[in-house]
Amino acid sequence: MTVPKVLIADKMSPKAAEIFRQRGVEVDEKPGLSKDELIAIIADYDGLAVRSATKPDADIMAAAEKLKVIGRAGIGVDNVDIPAASARGIVVMNTPFGNSITTAEHAIALLFALARQLPEADASTQAGKWEKSRFMGVEVTGKTLGLIGAGNIGSIVASRALGLRMKVAAFDPFLTEERARDLGIEKVDLDTLLKRADFITLHTPLTDQTRNILSRENLEKTKKGVRIVNCARGGLIDEAALKDLLDSGHVAGAALDVFTQEPAKESPLFGTPGFVATPHLGASTTEAQVNVAIQVAEQMADYLLTGAVTNALNTPSVSAEEAPKLKPYMALAEKLGLLAGQLVEEGVTRVTVEAEGALAELGLKPVTSAVLAGLMKPVSDSVNMVNAPVIARDRGIDIAEVRHEKEGDYHTLLRVTVETGAGTRSVAGTLFGDNNPRLVELFGIGMEADLSGTMLYVENEDKPGFIGAVGSTLGKAGVNIGTFNLGRRGNGGEAVMLVSVDENISEPLLWEICRLDGVRDVKALRF
Numbered sequence: 001m002t003v004p005k006v007l008i009a010d011k012m013s014p015k016a017a018e019i020f021r022q023r024g025v026e027v028d029e030k031p032g033l034s035k036d037e038l039i040a041i042i043a044d045y046d047g048l049a050v051r052s053a054t055k056p057d058a059d060i061m062a063a064a065e066k067l068k069v070i071g072r073a074g075i076g077v078d079n080v081d082i083p084a085a086s087a088r089g090i091v092v093m094n095t096p097f098g099n100s101i102t103t104a105e106h107a108i109a110l111l112f113a114l115a116r117q118l119p120e121a122d123a124s125t126q127a128g129k130w131e132k133s134r135f136m137g138v139e140v141t142g143k144t145l146g147l148i149g150a151g152n153i154g155s156i157v158a159s160r161a162l163g164l165r166m167k168v169a170a171f172d173p174f175l176t177e178e179r180a181r182d183l184g185i186e187k188v189d190l191d192t193l194l195k196r197a198d199f200i201t202l203h204t205p206l207t208d209q210t211r212n213i214l215s216r217e218n219l220e221k222t223k224k225g226v227r228i229v230n231c232a233r234g235g236l237i238d239e240a241a242l243k244d245l246l247d248s249g250h251v252a253g254a255a256l257d258v259f260t261q262e263p264a265k266e267s268p269l270f271g272t273p274g275f276v277a278t279p280h281l282g283a284s285t286t287e288a289q290v291n292v293a294i295q296v297a298e299q300m301a302d303y304l305l306t307g308a309v310t311n312a313l314n315t316p317s318v319s320a321e322e323a324p325k326l327k328p329y330m331a332l333a334e335k336l337g338l339l340a341g342q343l344v345e346e347g348v349t350r351v352t353v354e355a356e357g358a359l360a361e362l363g364l365k366p367v368t369s370a371v372l373a374g375l376m377k378p379v380s381d382s383v384n385m386v387n388a389p390v391i392a393r394d395r396g397i398d399i400a401e402v403r404h405e406k407e408g409d410y411h412t413l414l415r416v417t418v419e420t421g422a423g424t425r426s427v428a429g430t431l432f433g434d435n436n437p438r439l440v441e442l443f444g445i446g447m448e449a450d451l452s453g454t455m456l457y458v459e460n461e462d463k464p465g466f467i468g469a470v471g472s473t474l475g476k477a478g479v480n481i482g483t484f485n486l487g488r489r490g491n492g493g494e495a496v497m498l499v500s501v502d503e504n505i506s507e508p509l510l511w512e513i514c515r516l517d518g519v520r521d522v523k524a525l526r527f
Contacts, residue, residue, distance in 0.1 A: 004068075004304040006047035009033055009054040012073055013293035016049060023301040039063045047300045049073065050080070058084035069303050071296040074283060075099060077313060086314045093299050093311050096387060097152055098292035103282035104156035107201050107231045108164075110255035113276050114199075114227040115140050117253075120273075138198075141165045146197025147185070148213060149204030149232065150175045151380070152394065157201060158185050169193050172204075172395075173379055176349045177421070179396030187347065194221040199229065205381045206233035208526060216241035219251065227253040231282045234258040243268045246275060257282050313384050329359055329414065330370040330385070332429050332437035335451040335527060336416045337374025339427055339439070342525045343457065346420035350398040351375065358412040360403040368401055371416050410440065439485075442496055447487030449498045455525040456505055461518035462488045462495040469516050474501065477509045498525075 005026040008016060012031070020027040025047075033041075038054065042064040048056060049071045056070055061084050070080055072094040085092045113119055116137035124131050145161045147154050147170040158168045168185040171193045180187040190213075193200070200222070204210045214228070214237040222228075228251060230237055239260055245251040246269075255276035259267060262280060269275050283292075302308040309315060333353075353368045372388035383391055392399060410430040417426040428441035429451075439449040456474070460466055467486070474481060482500035489495070505524040514522045 004046040005044060006049060006300060006304070007042070007045040008049045009038060010049075010051040010073075011053075012049065012051060013290045015290055016073070016293040016297040019294060019297035020301060023297075023305065025301050025304060035060065042067065046304055047071065049296055049300060052076070052079050055079040055081075056085070057081045061085060061088050061090060064088075064090070069093060069300050071095075071300040073098075073289075073292040073296040082314050091303060091309060091315050092313045093296065093303070093309075094313060095292045095295040095299070096311060098295050099283035099288045100153050100156055102285040102288035103231055104153050104160060104203075105285075106257060106278075106282045107153075107157050107203070107229050108160050110229045110231065110257065110276060110278070111140065111145075111199055111201065111227070114229065114253035114255050114274075117274075119276050140199070143167070143198035144169055144196050146193040146200040147171070148190075148193070148200065148202045148236075150180070150183070150185070150395075151203065151391065153232075154203035155183055155394075157203060158183050166199075169196060172347070173345065174348055174376060174392075174395045174397065176347050176396040178349070179394075182396070190218070191221060194218055195223060197223065197226060199227045201229040202232045202236050204232055204236065204379065206235045207378060207381050209378045211235050212238050214238065214242070216244075219245050222251070224250050225252045227251070227255075229255045231257040234260040234262060239267065239269060243272060246272050311384075311387055315385070325362055326366055328431055328435050328437065329362065329367055329412075332414055332431060333367045333370035333416075334374035334385075335437050336414060336427050336429050336439070337371035338377055338527060339374075339442075339451060339525065340416055340418045340425070341375040341378045342523060344418050344420055344425065346422040348375070348395075348397050348418055348420055350400065350419040351392070352400040352402060352415075352417040352419075354402040354404065354413075354415040354417070356404040356413040356415070357407040357410065359414055360405050364401045364403070367414070368399060372399070375416075375418070413440075415441075439498075442487060442498070445487040445489055445494070445496055447485055447496065447498065449485035450483070450500070451498075451527045452500065453482070453527060454501050454504055455527065456497075456499040456501060456513070457521070457523045457525050458497045458499070458513065458519060459521040460495050460497075460516075461520070462490075462492050463518050466495075466516070466518055467497070470497070470499070470513060473509070473513055473516065474499070477506075477512075479503050479505065479509070494520075 003026050006020055008029045010031050017027050017029055039060055046066050047069045051073050058081055067090050069091045075096050077094050080092055082092050117135045121135045144167045150170040150172040161168050162184055169188045170185050171190045175187050216238050219241050242254055253274040257278045258280055299310045353371050369385040369388050372392050373383050373385045376383045413430050415426055415428040425443050429439045432438045439451055480502040485498040487496050
């Protein structure tokens, strides 16, 4: 057996190389290589371990004749060209949980910095002043912490805040009531959180749904005197609006570790009274750096030696025998999950995956993972078919798989049923020509549609002229229609439509469609 060989291309804890060697993997440590230098030697390696400095792109991968896996010691993989890696069959892994405690502790540190004005008090005192009366802080005990995002890091922040005798209210579409009770926190909607929170801290990825989640409108809904912390991702807060509300005194303080543009060498927020900034230090502790180095080495060694896949961003856990058969079903599963995830607003408590006909004869675990990956993608851009079941379990979501060996109207059918506090809804699809994913049922209404690109979802009362009104509204906005897919329960009853369009659908246009007579719900979907 050929001994696999790994290149560590960025500065990393020595523990990584130690683990590779202990596992029988040959390893070279060569941090600081230029792109040309890396291209010149990468053909010798089966694995490439990086942090953020090295940027494996299509050129590097084209020269990497043997490369099987890229391991990112950390969460973000913006520096890795994942589509290029996928095209060449290279697995891309990250270590999503190695920085969790460190990031959570940094959020708590910034919370205290705001509560007691520590940076300003330090600067004043070291400047020879003694402005004791100027720095009147607030206690955190008994205050309400509003948590936007209650996943891995958010739940750690919640536990620390409870230890400080704070009250914790959380907004997270995938947080169940049961999981909230286990954490000792209260699950609330976003508006309630904004009105009640004395402190707000964000722990959610940046997605289309979370971008500017603290918009000007939402910032203005907050309690006067609120203090805001963001150690998650830049782009979650409207920074210009935050500046205005700090100046007005509505927001008493804000601490950002992340910015919309990084490195943030300049910002209108800099110098604003009550504002604290750190240069993306969430993961910057000795322990975190050691943890991610150990994890990436263990994951890469497992894959190179046994084929085991952990925390992969571009491939599911599938055996070699089943992979060709499952591939089209997994594409269907992810699209159905993504559809459900964009249409369901309440916290998901249970997901049931039902396979009928040919699919029932195959392994359902990868298919279920693909469903969950699609379902949670609207709120977590780092979710994938490998880590989705773990994330679902951590959120308290119950997962069920059901097989029906009989064939129904289709030779194979996949049904995804999602239960929330608001009720139960299901979507179903099949494969056309054994390869092409196709929606065939939406919320119990028969409808055939290809789920791709940007789509408009409308739920309405079945009335004459309604289809024309929607088409006319889109036309006036300059939005071109690709396909119009319709379904209804009966004459004059509930009707749904899925309209594929060639342009993005703006919020003002959605509101205009929402005001049409008979509309019950409207959403912009992306596949």
